[in-house]
Amino acid sequence: MVGLVAVNLLSGLAQIVQIGATAPLLALMLDGRGVDAGTIGLVAAAPWAMILLVSRFVPAIIARLGLAGTVALALIVGIAALGGMAVVEDPFALAGLNALAGIGLILRWIACDTWIVRIAPEAIRGRAIGTHETLMGLGIALGPGLVALTGHQGSLPFLAAAAVMAAAIPPLVVLKRLGFDGRPGVAPVRDGAGRRSGWGLVRLLPVALTAAFACGVAETASIAFLPLYAAAAGMGAVAAPLFATAFGAGGTILQIPLGAIADRLGFDRAQALAATAVILGAILLPLADDAILPWLIAFLWGGAVGGLNTLAVIEAGARVDEMRMSAAMTAIAFCYTLGGFAGPAAAGLATEMLSMHGLPMVAGAAALVVLAVWAVRRGAES
Numbered sequence: 319m320v321g322l323v324a325v326n327l328l329s330g331l332a333q334i335v336q337i338g339a340t341a342p343l344l345a346l347m348l349d350g351r352g353v354d355a356g357t358i359g360l361v362a363a364a365p366w367a368m369i370l371l372v373s374r375f376v377p378a379i380i381a382r383l384g385l386a387g388t389v390a391l392a393l394i395v396g397i398a399a400l401g402g403m404a405v406v407e408d409p410f411a412l413a414g415l416n417a418l419a420g421i422g423l424i425l426r427w428i429a430c431d432t433w434i435v436r437i438a439p440e441a442i443r444g445r446a447i448g449t450h451e452t453l454m455g456l457g458i459a460l461g462p463g464l465v466a467l468t469g470h471q472g473s474l475p476f477l478a479a480a481a482v483m484a485a486a487i488p489p490l491v492v493l494k495r496l497g498f499d500g501r502p503g504v505a506p507v508r509d510g511a512g513r514r515s516g517w518g519l520v521r522l523l524p525v526a527l528t529a530a531f532a533c534g535v536a537e538t539a540s541i542a543f544l545p546l547y548a549a550a551a552g553m554g555a556v557a558a559p560l561f562a563t564a565f566g567a568g569g570t571i572l573q574i575p576l577g578a579i580a581d582r583l584g585f586d587r588a589q590a591l592a593a594t595a596v597i598l599g600a601i602l603l604p605l606a607d608d609a610i611l612p613w614l615i616a617f618l619w620g621g622a623v624g625g626l627n628t629l630a631v632i633e634a635g636a637r638v639d640e641m642r643m644s645a646a647m648t649a650i651a652f653c654y655t656l657g658g659f660a661g662p663a664a665a666g667l668a669t670e671m672l673s674m675h676g677l678p679m680v681a682g683a684a685a686l687v688v689l690a691v692w693a694v695r696r697g698a699e700s
Contacts, residue, residue: 321437321498322446328389328486328493329430330453335479336396336423338461340365343479344416346470348409357409364413365420366655372421373652376428377644385436386494388429393483393490396422400480404473424651431647435635437498444585444632448577451628455570519649522637525589526630528691530650532684533626534657536596539665540565540623543677544616550674551612564613565620572621573628585632586696592629593689595622600682604675623681626688627654657684 341362348358380388399419406412430450438446464482468475520527541562548561580588599619606612627650634646661680668676 321493321496322434322449324489324492324496324498325430325433325437326450326453328489329426329450330457331486331489332393332396332426332483333454333457334460334464335400335483336419336426338458339464339475339479339482340400340416340419340461342462343465343470343475344403344412346465347475348412350470351407353409361409361413361416364417365423366658368417368420369424369655370652370659373424373428373648373655376424376648379425380429380432380644385429385433385498386490388425389490390487392422392425392429393486394422395419395425396483397480400476400483404476404480427651428644428647431631431651432644433493433498435631435643435647436640438635442581443635444577444580444588445574446577447631447635448573448575448580448628451573451577451624451631452570455566455573455624459566459570519638519642519646523630523634523646523649525586525688525692525695526633526637526646527649527653529589529593529626529688530630530653531657532593532596532688533623533630534654534659535661535664535684536623536626536657536681537569537661538658539661539677539680540620542662543665543669546669547674547677548612561613561616564616565623568617568620568622569624570620572618573624576621576625576628577632580629580632585629585636586692588625589629589633590689590692592622592625593685593692595619596626596685597682597689600678600685603678619681622685626685 344361345358348361376388379391383391396419399415399422402415402418403412406415434447434450435443464479465475468478544562544565545558548558553561576588576592579591596619599615599622603612603615603619606615630650631647634643634650638646661684665677665680668680670676672679
């Protein structure tokens with residue numbers, strides 16, 4: 319249990335900075351300097367573009383450095399990027415530094431996901447992963463609070479963020495001293511003909527990878543468009559942004575009970591339940607017209623959407639051997655990130671071409687694909 323606590327602590331502290339604080343800090347700082355929205359968007363997108371470029375190399379890095387060495391490298395890279403941001407003012411230089419921060423993010427993301435799966439006892443693996451995902455959501459929620467405390471001008475906010483990341487070093491040292499740092503191998507993924515191919519993971523984890531992509535689509539689209547959806551539905555200027563907060567709260571709080579459901583019923587049934595809940599939420603949200611029901615739907619919907627990715631990690635932990643675990647975690651992160659690029663664009667296009675209900679249509683369609691892949695996989699295994 320000490321190992322699980324240490325991984326969760328270091329991952330949560332890093333998450334506060336890497337996703338929770340850096341994006342709003344850079345956006346507010348650049349906006350205050352009069353930088354146009356397009357350039358701010360470029361700076362914000364830089365780490366995610368870098369993740370797509372370098373994620374394929376992460377398993378080999380883990381195999382060479384070990385989990386503790388990889389996380390140490392991630393923290394060093396992240397702290398160095400923040401130090402550069404503290405002294406650089408050019409937006410394009412900040413984009414480059416934010417891309418560097420993206421390398422630190424993906425290294426920590428994959429290493430910690432792999433770590434949780436490796437050290438969690440099988441009987442509580444779902445709850446352990448659910449707890450980790452809950453803390454990741456909490457980290458995202460706490461990040462803007464750090465910016466609120468430090469402000470967004472000058473070097474202080476970046477130095478404070480670097481200090482929070484540095485606080486992740488002691489739990490990393492604990493993990494190293496407890497002997498939890500293995501060097502998981504990177505075995506080639508082989509298909510039925512024995513050919514090395516990334517398609518081997520697709521064949522092994524079709525539901526998990528589809529669900530991770532669908533989560534990326536629905537989660538990023540909802541965060542971006544739920545305030546606009548709420549405003550179009552007649553909510554006030556204060557309530558509209560909080561509608562997305564209700565969605566995010568569900569995505570954070572409900573992962574532990576969803577992990578417990580996976581432990582009790584199996585990850586496959588839990589996957590079907592989560593995908594069905596996303597589809598039902600997409601149908602019910604446009605029909606909800608009283609004061610409270612839309613908020614409850616948004617909360618539960620957020621939990622189901624986030625659960626798609628949580629259950630993807632749980633499935634990988636159950637199906638993939640240790641030699642390929644980091645490769646599986648990388649594939650899940652890659653699919654989520656790819657969905658994160660596609661989601662806001664798809665929701666925006668659907669909203670423009672169809673109606674304000676374009677967002678739930680896109681999220682529901684993504685979950686419907688997950689359910690279809692789940693049904694095909696279920697039929698093939700029966």
